[in-house]
Amino acid sequence: MKEHVLVSGGAGYIGSVLVRLMLENGYRVRVMDNLSFGGVPIIDLLNNDDFEFVKGDVRNEEDIRRALQGMDHVVHLAAIVGDPACAKQPELAREVNLEGSKRMYAVANELGLKRFVFASTCSNYGKMEDPDSFVNEQSALAPVSLYAETKVAVEQYLLSQPKTNPCKPTSLRFSTVYGLSPRPRFDLTVNEFTKELALGRELVVFGEQFWRPYCHVVDLCRSVLAVLEAEEEKVAFDVFNVGDTSENYQKQMIVDEILKQLPESTIRYVSKNEDPRDYRVTFEKIRERLGFRITKTVPDGIRQIIQVVQDGFISNPDTNEYRNS
Numbered sequence: 001m002k003e004h005v006l007v008s009g010g011a012g013y014i015g016s017v018l019v020r021l022m023l024e025n026g027y028r029v030r031v032m033d034n035l036s037f038g039g040v041p042i043i044d045l046l047n048n049d050d051f052e053f054v055k056g057d058v059r060n061e062e063d064i065r066r067a068l069q070g071m072d073h074v075v076h077l078a079a080i081v082g083d084p085a086c087a088k089q090p091e092l093a094r095e096v097n098l099e100g101s102k103r104m105y106a107v108a109n110e111l112g113l114k115r116f117v118f119a120s121t122c123s124n125y126g127k128m129e130d131p132d133s134f135v136n137e138q139s140a141l142a143p144v145s146l147y148a149e150t151k152v153a154v155e156q157y158l159l160s161q162p163k164t165n166p167c168k169p170t171s172l173r174f175s176t177v178y179g180l181s182p183r184p185r186f187d188l189t190v191n192e193f194t195k196e197l198a199l200g201r202e203l204v205v206f207g208e209q210f211w212r213p214y215c216h217v218v219d220l221c222r223s224v225l226a227v228l229e230a231e232e233e234k235v236a237f238d239v240f241n242v243g244d245t246s247e248n249y250q251k252q253m254i255v256d257e258i259l260k261q262l263p264e265s266t267i268r269y270v271s272k273n274e275d276p277r278d279y280r281v282t283f284e285k286i287r288e289r290l291g292f293r294i295t296k297t298v299p300d301g302i303r304q305i306i307q308v309v310q311d312g313f314i315s316n317p318d319t320n321e322y323r324n325s
Contacts, residue, residue, distance in 0.1 A: 002026055002027060002028045002050065003027055003028070003072045003073065003228075004027070004028045004029075004030065004070055004071045004072045004073075005022060005027050005028070005029055005030070005071065005072065005073045005074070005075060005228070006029075006030050006031075006032060006067055006068055006071045006073070006074045006075070007019055007022070007029060007030070007031050007032070007074075007075045007077060008031075008032045008033070008058060008067070008074065008075070008076050008077055008078035008104060009032075009033055009076075009077035009078030009079065010029070010031030010032070010033055010042065010077065011031060011033040011035055011037065011038070011039055011041050011042045011183065012033070012037065012041075012077060012078075012081070012183055013081075013177070013181045013183045013184075013185045013217065013324075014077055014119070014174075014177065014181070014217055014220060014221065015031065015033070015077045016041035016042055016181055016182040016183050017181050017182070017217050017218060017221050018075065018077070018221040018224055019031060019042060019045065019051070020045070020182075021218070021221045021222065021225065022225065023045070023048060023050055023051060025225060027050070028050045028051075029050065029051050029052075030051075030052045030053070030054060030067065030071065031045075031051070031052075031053050031054070032053075032054045032055075032056045032058075032063065032064075032067035032078070033053070033055065033056070033078065034055065034056065034057045034078075035055060037183060037321070038321075039053075040182075040183075041181070041182035041183035042182070054066060054067045057100075058078050058096055058100030058101070058103065058104055059095055059096060059099070059100055059103075061103055061107065064103060064104055064107045065107055065111075068104075068107055068108055068111050068113065069111070071108075071111075071113055072113060072114055072115075073113060073114055073115040073116070073117070073228060074104065074108050074113055074115070074116050074117070075117045075119075075224055075228075076101060076104050076105075076116065076117065076118050076119060077119045078096070078100065078104075079096060079097045079100075079101075079119070079150075080092060080093040080096050080097055080147075081147070081324050082147060082187070082324050082325060083123075083145040083146070083147045083148075084187075084324070084325035085147075085324045085325040086145065086146040086147040086150070087145070087146060088325055090146055093146055093147065093150060094146075094150060097147070097150035097151070097154070098150045098153050098154060101118065101150075101154040101157075102154065102157055104116075105118075105157070105158060105161070105167065105169060108167045109161070109165050109166060109167035112166045112167070113166070113167045114166065114167065114168065114232075115167070115168055115169075115170065115227070115228060115232075115235075116158070116167050116168065116169040116170070117169075117170050117172065117224055117227050117228065118154060118155070118158060118169060118170065118171045118172065119172060119174060120151045120154070120155055120171045120172060120173045120174065120239070121147070121148060121151050121173055121174055122173045122174065122175050122176070122212075122213055122241060122243070122279065122281050123143065123144075123145065123147065123148040123151070123277060124141045124143055124148050124151055124152050124155070124173060125139060125141060125142060125279040125281065126141070126142030126143050126144040126148065126276075126277060126279065127142060127144060127276050127277060127278045127279065128211075128278055128279045128280065131211075131278070133280070134245070134248075134280045134281060134282040135279055135280065135281055135282070136241065136281070136282045136284070136285065137173075137239050137240065137241060137285055144276050144277060145277075154171075155171045155239060158171060158237075159171075159237060159239075161237070163236075163237060168232055168235070168236035168237060169236070169237060170227050170235045170236065170237075170238055170239075170240070171238075171239045171240070172220075172223055172224065172227065172239075172240055172242050173239060173240065173241045173242060173281075174215065174220050174223075174242050174243075175212075175213035175214050175215035175220070175241070175242060175243035175247070175281065176188070176189060176190075176212050176213065176214050176215070177214075177215060177216070177217050177220055178190035178191050178214055178215075178216060178217070178298065178301045178305075179191070179216040179217040179218060179296065179301045179304060180217070180301075180304050180305070180308065181217050184308075184314060184317070184322050185322055185323065185324065186317050186318075186322045186323065187322070187323040187324055187325065189212070189214075189251065189254060190214060190254060190298055190301050190302065190305070191301070191305050193205075193251075193254060193255065193258055194258055194262075194301075194302050194305035194306060194309070195305060195309050195317050197258055197262045197265040198262065198305065198306045198309040198310050199309060199317075201266075202266040202267070202268055203255070203265065203266070203267050203268070204268050204269075204270055205251055205252075205255060205267060205268070205269050205270070206269070206270050206271065206272035207251060207272065208250060208251045208252040208255070208269055209250055209251075209252065210250060210251060210277065210278040211248055211249070211250055211278055211279060211280040212248070212249065212250075212251075212277065212278075212279065213241075213243045213244075213245075213247055213248045213249075213279075213280070213281040213283075214243070214247050214248075214249055214254075214298050214301075215242060215243040215244070215247060215294060216294065216295075216296035216297075216300065216301055218295065218296060219242075219243075219294040219295055219296060220242055222292070222295070223240070223242040223286065223290075223292055226286075226290045226291075226292050227240070227290070230289075230290050234289055234290065235289075235290070240285055240286040240289070240290070241281050241282070241283050241285065241286060242283070242286060242292075243281065243283050243294065244283055244287075244293070244294045245281070245282050245283050245284070246297075247294065247297060247298060248280045248281060249298060254298060255267055257298055257299050257302055258302050260299070261299070261302055261303060261306060262306065
């Protein structure tokens, strides 16, 4: 018998990759999405007998109940994603990211689902107190954006649930994502920097000294499968950073990696303090507990984006459909 998994936000940048990976690995998958960015990334999956789609919004409990009926597990990705998008619509961000997530878990638990995998973020760490150190899952959380504040609040809500609940939550603090997806995004650091330079433009960079961990979208999705397939006691009521310790980069280092592949590029550095996030993260826990290893690195992602842009896979990568804000 195949296990049934609901993926909320399954038509998005990460979700459209995750759903395909789950189908390849023998799951029956139902996506719940409000299609705010359209349904083209998953339209071909309607041909797959192990796939189904429910249009719905996490702000609506009836939609959630309809989507969760008959499911074994839920992977909750649906959110207003990223600092700019949340800053633009703060009330919507709170309602979707915080209240919607609580609602999703409460109904999943009431219906007796087994696992609740929550997509959180390493942005929860905010700014490191010691610039020479690494943060781990036990480190203090210091969110500096509404996006991260909502993620921290959901993590705390999930960890506060009774351990006797049938639905066992796991929070995954995703690194900054990059790479190719059926729903491409060019407002992510690696993808955006590479796109600009692959198009032969001058790249303007600020905050080049700040640290951040990066992880390919495929590997973030693989971590979800690792949690679903792990023994319950290894993941229940716990939090994992997702990425690899070797993939912490300063923006300057990302530029240097792109220059290895596009050496004729022009870079201009400017002083700007818009984004105070600065954190280096260690990923020993997910490696040791679940045996998780990444399969792609930032140079791999750069190579992919260069090909997609220069070979014309996407005719106009500057359009708003490839951005979240």
